[in-house]
Amino acid sequence: MFVQKEQLFIEFQKIDWEDKGGGVRRKVMAYGDQLMAVYAEFKRGAVGALHHHPHLQITYIESGSLTVHIGAETKMLRAGDFYYISADVIHGVEAHEDSVLIDFFTPMREDFIPAT
Amino acid sequence: MFVQKEQLFIEFQKIDWEDKGGGVRRKVMAYGDQLMAVYAEFKRGAVGALHHHPHLQITYIESGSLTVHIGAETKMLRAGDFYYISADVIHGVEAHEDSVLIDFFTPMREDFIPAT
Numbered sequence: 544m545f546v547q548k549e550q551l552f553i554e555f556q557k558i559d560w561e562d563k564g565g566g567v568r569r570k571v572m573a574y575g576d577q578l579m580a581v582y583a584e585f586k587r588g589a590v591g592a593l594h595h596h597p598h599l600q601i602t603y604i605e606s607g608s609l610t611v612h613i614g615a616e617t618k619m620l621r622a623g624d625f626y627y628i629s630a631d632v633i634h635g636v637e638a639h640e641d642s643v644l645i646d647f648f649t650p651m652r653e654d655f656i657p658a659t
Numbered sequence: 660m661f662v663q664k665e666q667l668f669i670e671f672q673k674i675d676w677e678d679k680g681g682g683v684r685r686k687v688m689a690y691g692d693q694l695m696a697v698y699a700e701f702k703r704g705a706v707g708a709l710h711h712h713p714h715l716q717i718t719y720i721e722s723g724s725l726t727v728h729i730g731a732e733t734k735m736l737r738a739g740d741f742y743y744i745s746a747d748v749i750h751g752v753e754a755h756e757d758s759v760l761i762d763f764f765t766p767m768r769e770d771f772i773p774a775t
């Protein structure tokens with residue numbers, strides 16, 4: 544099942560995984576026009592290639608550890624840490640162990656919603 | 660230490676707790692004008708009293724279990740689940756065990772920033 548727009552309560556087990564390849568899979572867990580939450584698993588060694596988007600992003604590292612690149616800065620972060628990405632800033636990650644990231648975007652990412 | 664506005668990398672251990680009383684404490688972990696992330700601990704039995712605010716909110720339940728009230732709806736949720744609160748909708752929680760919530764707000768909450 545895919546989450547509905549502005550769904551109030553979203554149970555993890557009821558949302559289907561989307562396999563993105565390369566050891567990455569995700570669930571879009573909640574969204575409205577102005578905010579979207581995405582649960583993403585990165586297997587050890589998985590890479591989130593450098594990219595950018597006009598959406599402001601904050602990520603919570605739920606578990607694991609990663610090297611995080613944001614613009615010209617690079618830092619190793621661990622479970623419990625957060626990172627902040629302004630609109631259109633290039634960023635990427637490399638997972639040093641199995642890791643879970645909770646990504647929040649404002650506004651929501653239309654490209655993460657299946658075509659209907 | 661309090662997190663700086665638009666700080667890129669935020670390590671959990673470097674941010675101070677704010678004790679809110681009643682078994683609740685929090686750390687504001689990241690923010691810019693349009694988005695704020697808050698890490699909140701609720702001890703077993705702690706209550707987030709019914710309230711509302713103009714900020715859209717999505718919460719990730721990192722651990723524990725809670726009864727969540729949103730408008731006229733009530734649901735018991737557990738670690739891994741999310742909930743979505745539209746602007747100005749009344750909401751509250753009761754923690755059934757020690758729980759951690761990761762709250763995201765858009766726009767950011769000025770009332771969560773210490774006066775300078």
